[in-house]
Amino acid sequence: MSNRINREFVVRVVFAISLATLSVCGRSQAHLDTLLDFGWPDALFYNVINNNDTLVMNGACLDTNLGQWGLFIAEMDTTGNLISKIEYFDTSGQHILGLVSLPLVPSGQGRYISTGRISSQVFMILAVDSWGDSILYTEMYPDPNVRAISPNHLIRLDEDYWIGGWKQHLDFKNDLFIIRTDSSGTIKSEWRYGEPEFNETLTSFIPVDDTLCVMGIVKRTDHSSITPLEQWGFWSQITAIDSAGDIQWSWQNDSVNQETLVTGLHNTPAGWVYLTTRFEIVQPGVWGGHVKVVHRDTNFNLLWETDISPTNFRENLPVQLLPSPDGTWIAGGNYINAYDGDHLYISGGVHKLSADGEILWEVHRPPMNDSINHTFSYFHGMTMLSSGSVIAAGYTEVNAPVSKSFAWLIKISADGCVDTLCVTTPTQIPRSDLVSISVSPNPFVDIVTFDLAELDLADLILVIQDMSGRIIATRSIEYGSTQVSVDLSNRAASTYVYQLWSEGIPVARGKLVKLE
Numbered sequence: 001m002s003n004r005i006n007r008e009f010v011v012r013v014v015f016a017i018s019l020a021t022l023s024v025c026g027r028s029q030a031h032l033d034t035l036l037d038f039g040w041p042d043a044l045f046y047n048v049i050n051n052n053d054t055l056v057m058n059g060a061c062l063d064t065n066l067g068q069w070g071l072f073i074a075e076m077d078t079t080g081n082l083i084s085k086i087e088y089f090d091t092s093g094q095h096i097l098g099l100v101s102l103p104l105v106p107s108g109q110g111r112y113i114s115t116g117r118i119s120s121q122v123f124m125i126l127a128v129d130s131w132g133d134s135i136l137y138t139e140m141y142p143d144p145n146v147r148a149i150s151p152n153h154l155i156r157l158d159e160d161y162w163i164g165g166w167k168q169h170l171d172f173k174n175d176l177f178i179i180r181t182d183s184s185g186t187i188k189s190e191w192r193y194g195e196p197e198f199n200e201t202l203t204s205f206i207p208v209d210d211t212l213c214v215m216g217i218v219k220r221t222d223h224s225s226i227t228p229l230e231q232w233g234f235w236s237q238i239t240a241i242d243s244a245g246d247i248q249w250s251w252q253n254d255s256v257n258q259e260t261l262v263t264g265l266h267n268t269p270a271g272w273v274y275l276t277t278r279f280e281i282v283q284p285g286v287w288g289g290h291v292k293v294v295h296r297d298t299n300f301n302l303l304w305e306t307d308i309s310p311t312n313f314r315e316n317l318p319v320q321l322l323p324s325p326d327g328t329w330i331a332g333g334n335y336i337n338a339y340d341g342d343h344l345y346i347s348g349g350v351h352k353l354s355a356d357g358e359i360l361w362e363v364h365r366p367p368m369n370d371s372i373n374h375t376f377s378y379f380h381g382m383t384m385l386s387s388g389s390v391i392a393a394g395y396t397e398v399n400a401p402v403s404k405s406f407a408w409l410i411k412i413s414a415d416g417c418v419d420t421l422c423v424t425t426p427t428q429i430p431r432s433d434l435v436s437i438s439v440s441p442n443p444f445v446d447i448v449t450f451d452l453a454e455l456d457l458a459d460l461i462l463v464i465q466d467m468s469g470r471i472i473a474t475r476s477i478e479y480g481s482t483q484v485s486v487d488l489s490n491r492a493a494s495t496y497v498y499q500l501w502s503e504g505i506p507v508a509r510g511k512l513v514k515l516e
Contacts, residue, residue, distance in 0.1 A: 038074075038085070042405040044395030046102035047381035051112075053078055055383070057393055058104045058114045059407055060097060061087055069095040071116050073104070073128050078385060080409065084110075084130040088138070094118045100319055101381045103154030105161070107183070111136065113161060115151045123151040125161070125185045139185030143167065149177075153205035155213065158243065159183060162213060164205035167192075174199040176217065178245060191245035197222060200237075204265035204274065208240065212248065215239045216262025216274060219252070229281050234260035236276060238300070251300045260289065264321025264331070271297040275318035275331055278307075288312040293321065293331055293353055304357040308349075311336045315346060322384050324414070327355045330390055332382045335364070348379025348394050350412060361416030377408075388414030435508050437500065443513035446489035450500070453482040457502040462486070464498045464512070472496070488514060 042062035049056050055076045060069050070089035076082055090096055096116040105113045110131030117123050121143055127136040143149055146167045153164040163179040175194025181187050193215075194200045204216025217237040236259035239250040253259050257279040265274040273296075277289040291309035296302055309316040313336040322330040331351045352360045382392040390412045398404050412418055438451035450462065460477035462484060472491060477484050488496075493516045500508040 038072075038407065042069075043072075043407045044378075044405050045380055045393035045407040045409070046098040046100070047104045048383050048391055048393040048409070049104050049106070049381075050383040050385060050391070051106045053386065054083065055391055055409075056104060056106070056112060057407075057409075058098070058102055058112075059395075062405075063089060066093075068093065069097055071096050071098065071114065071126055073112050073114060073126075073130070075130055076409075078391070078411075084133070086128045086130060086133065086135065088126055088128075088135055090118060096124070099150065099152060100317075100378075103151070103163075105154050105156050107156065113154065113156075115154055115163065117150070120148045121146060123149055123165075125154075125163070125181070127185070137185060139181075141179065141187075146170070147172065152202055155205060155207050157207045157213065158210055160188065161185070162205070164202050164215065166201045173222065174201055176200050176202045176215065178205075178213075178215075178241070180245075189245060191241070193239070193247075195219075203261045203263045206265055206267065208267055211243050213241055214265065214267065215241065216265040218261050220260075229285065229287050232279070232287070233257060234279050236260070236262045238262060238265070238272065253300075259294065261318060263318045266321065266323060268323070271295060271303065272300065273321065273323075273329060275321050275333070277316065277318060280312060282312060288314045289316055291316050291318045291331075291333055291335070293329060293351075293357065295357060306353060306357040306359065308351045308353075308359065308362070309333070309335050310349075319379055320382055322382060322390070324352070324384065325386075325388055326414070328360065329353045329355075330382065330384070332379050332392060334379050346376045346378065348377050348392065350379070350382065350390060350392055352416060363410075363412055363416060363418065437508050437510075439498070439510065439512065443515050444488075445515050447485050447487050448512055449483055449485040450498070451483050452477065455507075457507060459502055461501045462498065463501065464488070464496055 038061065040061040041064050043059060045057050045059040047058055055078060056073065058071065058073050061072050062069050066089055068089050070087055072085060072087040074085040096118060098116050103115050107113050111129050114126050115123060116126060118140065123141050125139045129136050146169055148168040149165065151163050151165040155162050161181045166174050166176055168174050175192055178191045179187055180189040198219045199222060201218050202215055203218055205213065207213050217239060219235045219237055221233040233256045235252055235256060237250065237252045240248045242248055259276040260279045261276045263275040265272065274294055275291065276294055277291050279287065279289055282288040290307050290312050292305050292307045294305045308331055316335050318333040320332045324330055331353065333349060334346050335349045336346060347364050349362060349364045351362045354360055377396045378394045379392060380394040382390050384390055392410050392412065394408055396406050396408055410418055440449055442448060458479050462475040462477060464473040464486065473486055473488065475484055475486060491514060493514050496512040496514060498510055498512055
């Protein structure tokens with residue numbers, strides 16, 4: 001298979017977003033962080049790891065010329081300077097997409113292994129050599145006898161690679177799979193796990209020693225979306241398998257719906273620590289969940305558990321858990337921490353907990369300071385530096401004036417302060433640099449006019465939205481235009497919001513009031 005490799009790198013920090021932290025840095029103190037598009041129309045990070053103080057990220061990028069999504073692996077130093085970047089697009093024209101915390105494993109000097117999905121029935125392994133600017137190999141793993149396949153986890157054990165995930169069969173039942181390959185991706189063994197009366201999903205997969213791996217599993221009843229919520233059931237399970245794939249032991253939490261996941265599983269001398277979600281019925285026909293960190297001893301007796309999600313919406317999702325050098329824990333996930341009318345706002349969040357489960361600080365990365373863009377900020381992965389600082393990665397979706405995804409990185413110190421990454425040749429535009437323009441009349445009845453005489457900006461786009469975030473009018477404005485008028489006579493009397501964009505950057509915004 002031929003490879004398309006492009007090492008050209010363009011970093012554009014499109015706009016800075018304030019970050020509210022609850023820490024020793026001060027309550028609700030504003031900070032700046034950066035969004036990156038790597039020169040692509042869309043880019044996002046799936047995960048980040050620390051490889052000897054080199055940040056390594058995998059992610060997805062959109063090539064509009066090919067009309068395809070592909071994967072990329074990039075290296076940066078801990079101040080954000082690019083070291084290398086390799087991208088891969090499937091030559092058969094298929095999109096390659098990943099998952100939250102898409103596996104990324106170092107396999108030698110400058111070499112990394114990642115996975116991706118080609119289609120619902122095919123996944124792949126991508127092996128790259130960043131030092132040699134080359135793709136070492138790609139290996140495809142099709143299974144035409146299933147409805148869907150998801151490779152959630154990848155570990156290296158005894159010089160082999162172990163891929164773990166779940167498959168949905170033609171009868172809509174889920175079970176688990178583990179595939180063991182050699183260093184070139186050739187399958188050596190494949191094992192399936194599951195019980196006929198349950199659906200299982202693999203949510204953690206870690207090596208314990210040279211011969212033993214442990215799976216974190218969620219088991220659920222065979223229910224559908226129309227099954228009454230009172231009949232739904234979830235259980236957490238932790239199961240160990242040896243190098244031959246044989247189960248050595250297994251534990252299950254018998255308290256139904258108290259733990260619906262085993263994410264970010266860690267084995268410590270004091271027992272097991274992981275993230276999970278407590279399932280609950282919020283109101284008739286509506287379910288939700290609280291994210292919590294759980295610590296159990298070596299016999300799985302509960303030592304402590306701590307709720308960390310600000311709300312109980314079902315969109316709350318734990319993603320990753322890291323141990324800190326000082327014995328504390330760092331938890332990352334996605335949370336609904338704002339609610340505006342009929343719109344939910346998802347933001348990435350990072351919490352630090354003491355060894356006893358006390359929350360020491362939390363950092364939430366809001367999607368935007370204003371809600372009118374209805375953007376979402378997703379946390380996808382994080383890694384720990386030797387200093388105790390955390391590098392978190394993810395992406396932000398911006399829906400106006402055009403839909404676009406930006407990858408983001410933030411650096412959080414051990415005490416919860418946000419340290420902006422220094423990025424090569426950035427152009428930062430703080431939100432405080434928004435300009436004021438004259439709008440008249442305002443309030444208005446039919447036509448409203450925007451005065452642009454004081455602006456000397458190119459590629460202006462005017463976007464008008466209703467208070468639900470729906471775009472009701474856009475205008476592309478020629479360079480040198482001194483004003484633009486918009487006829488909204490067919491719109492109801494209400495309050496609207498306008499934004500003026502230049503080259504993808506918001507430069508002005510405000511409210512409009514339409515009268516009868």
